[in-house]
């Protein structure tokens with residue numbers, strides 16, 4: 102079956118899909134995106150993802166490409182046309198096509214691209230059962246990483262450093278030695294006395310949708326939560342460490358740089374949170 106992409110009003114073959122060379126996303130990373138999980142034939146937390154998209158657009162003074170209702174219809178249609186039951190929807194909005202000039206163009210029309218791909222749930226299950234390794238890198242990003250822009254070069258370099266070291270993820274570390282977040286995930290620890298700790302969602306991290314759902318879930322589970330920064334050493338000596346993202350939900354971290362976390366096995370808290378996650382997520386059938 103051929104893959105189909107949505108590009109500016111048209112559903113076309115993924116292999117033929119393209120945007121103009123003067124699209125500002127291509128030239129300036131002047132664009133924003135969202136990635137939503139599709140699980141068992143439903144889009145997960147689409148409302149929250151589109152709320153965050155609206156915020157990203159607002160922060161960059163960028164027009165929305167379409168109203169919420171038609172946009173959800175496009176997302177569902179792309180998932181349907183690609184027959185994705187379990188996978189990922191990707192949506193990107195840029196400021197549009199205009200002659201290259203740094204300042205905003207006067208009449209550019211925002212570009213919208215939506216793609217969907219299937220992901221074999223077995224890969225995520227393997228990571229969940231075994232846990233993953235993480236390396237640490239200096240956080241050298243700008244101070245508005247709360248906006249989900251396509252300007253991801255530091256994240257790309259961090260992830261590549263992880264892959265080169267045989268690890269799954271890289272934790273960004275700020276100049277004071279505190280973990281900010283992963284290159285494409287939010288970072289969490291469980292302290293020895295069972296508290297869940299994650300960095301506050303100010304400008305230093307992306308306010309992950311999965312993070313928000315896990316906070317709701319933790320409250321329902323009666324788990325104590327502290328939104329505060331934690332150091333690399335605190336993570337390495339914690340009871341459990343895990344990461345969250347729409348693409349993987351919750352994944353246990355069992356190694357950080359050269360130190361094993363706890364006994365090197367995924368912990369019980371992350372297993373419990375993962376088993377209940379779907380109860381707290383919103384499902385939009387495709």
Ligand code: PMP
Nearest residue numbers: 285286287307309310311346347
């Ligand atoms: N931080 C960064 C830098 C990310 O790219 C992502 C994934 N989009 C996340 C955190 C997790 O966010 P979410 O739970 O919304 O996928």
